[in-house]
Amino acid sequence: MPNPKLVLEMFASGFWNTLWLSLASFAVALVLGAILAMMHVSPAPPARWAAQAYTAFFRNTPLLVILILFGFGLPKLAIDLEPWQWALIGLGMYTSAFVGETLRSGINSISLGQAEAARSIGLTFGQSLRHVILPQAVRTVIPPLGTLYTALVKNTALTLVIGFQELAAKTERMINQDMAPVWVVVVGIIACYLIINLPTSWFISRAEKRAAFAR
């Protein structure tokens, strides 16, 4: 039966779940990704190899496979976690591979002359990284990181398969239980994703313009 109040509650809780899961897993991805990027550029071969293997695996395996492997497979080893915990781990680890690559290419995008100049005026490795390379790298890296976040928001929808109650999962329930006309539900869920993603895209294009200026 149509029930506006219930529908609104469903949308609100779905929206909230999608939003916090995307933010929390992005935080996980940023931390893991920063570690990966450091391993990628480190002078120690074993660290580089480990980072490469991790990145290759998570970039080339479908996210859905990873989520199902985590959410349904690992509990068979008596590792029992809640759906939201599997969702957080799965999304975070998957996205961290992309974040790591982005950060690394950000460091590599700084022209050689910058690093050479820093070295030639006598800055040490740490100083040239901190005062010359990273401030520039951070600026180039923000727009692609924003793109990764919008992709992550969309990817949270996949967590419905392991039973996390985000927007898409709520939609199915609303449609199946005839809580509202189908078009209302469809428009509502699309609006929810746009509410998260459009400001992010706007922020990205602003950051891009700024980065272009600052050069």
Added chain:
Amino acid sequence: MSNPSKSSSVLFDALGPRGRSRVLLFSALSAVVVLGILAYAYFQLNSKHFFDSSRWVDALDALVIENTYIPGLLNTLKAAGLASIGALVLGSFIGFGRISRFKAIRFLSGVYVQFFRAIPVLLLIWIPYTISNHTGTAIDGFYFVVVGLSIYNGAVLAEILRSGINALPSGQAAAGHAIGLRHGQVLRLIVFPQAFRNMLPAVLAQLVVLLKDTALGYIVTYPELLKMSQQTASYYTQSFLQVLVVAAIVYFVIAYALSKLVSFIEVRMRRKVPKAATTAAVAPAPEPV
């Protein structure tokens, strides 16, 4: 000893004896850490009987391979192939629409791209499926996967096409117009052939993403590799995890090989293209799923 990936080596000086021994020590340390993590994972898995051969017999049984992985993979490839064709056709139309001379067409294709890139692919596949289930019209899951992936990737490819064309120096088109070519001729003879080279790697990379996305067939019970494996896994409960691991490895090997191929092509193309044409072609960030 110290041979970090070439592009980042500028951060380091050529190392002296003390630096070299420090790197050596650090390498040894990181090797110990990595091996330690692997060993811990191995012993944990082993204590849960993950490696017992009895658990792997069913997962690697010839019958299971024949009836699960192979037909599943074929269905995956079938859906990926058809969706790629659909996405390429749609993407070309919308992409050229975005650089059309007519404002209305530019606007409409812009709306298409922005809209379908902003919502999850999963919704494009799953909401139609839920609605058709609810209204009692039985449509094969295959169609939802192919149509949904075509629509979504059409938008992504259109954007790649547009940025590939915009990346060309405007002098190219101007020169075409100057020697008296019509708009269509400029696009066909001058702009597109050059843009095609620039964007081919990005298009191929997106098609690899599309292949990975066919795993979404799982949610509409299309019997592709993931769905088939999950069914088999539920049947052999003792080997549940093992069957899924095999499926994951199959996905990984295929996608890894294809993306290696793409980057090989990218390197080849970069070697051939004259400098001017590639200046603006900054590779877009890889977008997951």
